[in-house]
Amino acid sequence: MTLTQDQAATPPNPAPGGGVPSLSAVRPTVSPDRLLADLVPPRHFAQARFSTYRADPAHPSQTTVPARLQEVARETAAPRSSGLKALFGRRRAAPAVYMDGGFGVGKTHLLTSLAHAVTAELGERSVAYGTFVEYTNLVGALGFLPTVEALATRRLVCIDEFELDDPGDTVLMSRLLRELADRDVALAATSNTLPEALGEGRFAAEDFLREIQALSSRFEVLRVDGEDYRHRAVVTEATPLSADVVARSAAARRGAVLDEFEDLLAHLATVHPSRYGALLDGVEMVALTGVRPVQRQEVALRLVVLVDRLYDRDVPVLLAGDAGQHLFSEEMLRGGYRKKYFRALSRLGALAEEGRRLAV
Incomplete structure (x- = not known):
């Protein structure tokens, strides 16, 4: 696709005659730099922190998963090994976690909390956060290797709503995650189990691990149980x-x-x-x-x-x-x-x- 200079972040122009403007009249253009700059936690979760997550006592995983993610944040923010220790010692792989669960159980809240925790320690440029679709769009705009190079500068890459319904995109994302993991980038992803499948096993997790075959042993699956709070x-x-x-x-x-x-x-x-x-x-x-x-x-x-x-x-x-x-x-x-x-x-x-x- 052709990408040109970004439009300013201003409201759409009023309709002719002073009426309410129309979204259908907006023709946005987006530069590659903006696509990268937009890989931040969404405004909806700007205040999301581990401390603001309201766990449901009826579902113990809503307490254990946030605790584990706080450990992941500390592991990610810890100084990386360097020098002789890195050359001859056994380097611990960067964390890779996958949260599975139904709609509205707080997975995105927890994912953004992880992103905010790492950002607080390492700065704004340390984390990339986006949906599965946003990353595939980024590859389409920049190309695969430039995307890898850009994301490899981050300490943590978060992928919300990992999708498994398009084989081509799934293979693309699996390859991207493998490249980033090999470059010592921490990874965190979420996906959804359909409402009717809850309680019947880790269906989404099984699909996810199957599709990222080369990385399946690196990912730690965290199941978040509960009901849709919405x-x-x-x-x-x-x-x-x-x-x-x-x-x-x-x-x-x-x-x-x-x-x-x-x-x-x-x-x-x-x-x-x-x-x-x-x-x-x-x-x-x-x-x-x-x-x-x-x-x-x-x-x-x-x-x-x-x-x-x-x-x-x-x-x-x-x-x-x-x-x-x-x-x-x-x-x-x-x-x-x-x-x-x-x-x-x-x-x-x-x-x-x-x-x-x-x-x-």
Whole structure:
């Protein structure tokens, strides 16, 4: 893809006639430098620390996993061996941990807490933090070896939502992790077990270890049990907002954008997913009218990426339409990308509830 100079992080331009601006009118451009600079914990988890993680006493792993991750932070931040000791002694491999568990059990909170702990000891340039998709986009923008060289300067690389549904991307990420591990970079990753699989074994962990064959012996699997704290399996269980309320609320809020759902979906097809973060620069609320079930898988997958970027940035969403509990079809929710869709529904539900609270 062609990457040009970044746009400024300012709200979208007002619509002609002074109306509410539209996200569909934004044409973001993103430089490779910005892709690297954006590999930081999301704004949603800016205050996440081990001390703010609220463990559920009913699930002991929510206490043991944070304790282990604090040890990992200390191991990662410890001085590396050098000189004769490094040449002739047995160097301990950099830590590599993988957190498995269902949606909303706090894995991302713990991953960002680990990132913040290492950053506090070694400085901002010591950690790279991104989702699986953001790293594959980075490789697409920079090339494989330049990506390795850039990330090898970090002491810790965190990968949130490691995905196993695209064989090509999975092989790419496995190779990237192997290169980084060989360069003594600590690794931490998360993934999800589907809600219906909880309690039936480490299904996601088994898949993960199988796909990273060369690294499987290095990774320590940490299972985080529990229930989704958001308690969302659908976009929202409340009565949908009217189009008038959505439009009025958007007009009353600085930094809001207002789009017809189908127009936004069509626009997303013209923007590379690596630019969806830049698409939201300066946006403080996304208001959508005419929300209806998504019929095509490629359209649904682009929407999932946008929801992830909205959630990362804590951007509330106003929804008007008739999608209700059926934004994604039953076929999609049973298919190979079902983890992405369940995650998106959970996250969009939380953002929609925040939007309802702000509606006027």
